Amino acid sequence: MNVASNLAEKIRLMRLQKGLSQENMADMLGLSTTAYGDLERGRTELSISRLENISKYLDIPLPELMGFDSLSMSETEWLRQENTRLVAENRRLLNELDQWKMKFRQWFGEGIVREIGQQREKIGF
Helix, strand or coil: CCCHHHHHHHHHHHHHHCCCCCCHHHHHHHHCCCHHHHHHHCCCCHHHHHHHHHHHHHHCCHHHHHHHHCCCCHHHHHHHHHHHHHHHHHHHHHHHHHHHHHHHHHHHHHHHHHHHHHHHHHHHC
């Protein structure tokens, strides 16, 4: 077994331990079930971002998922990587928040304009 096969098998076992189906994981990762199955069979190369997402959904630290012992990655390096991941997640959430704010303004603003128009019609404007 090579490193990729070992990782794919570890992901499969961790998924099963968490009681998740391939369909569950595929949905969480935004993949088809077939694509996720290929990932677990080692037919698909995993990107770091995909591995980070898998480790997050399986609730296992990325170094542990990848089979690194605590000595192989310094705490500083791990914190640096975790910080990078959190900054990216924060950026994504801020973008999502901005989109919701825009929708709120659009919905709320349109409602106020409509209400004012109806009020004006009632009084003859």
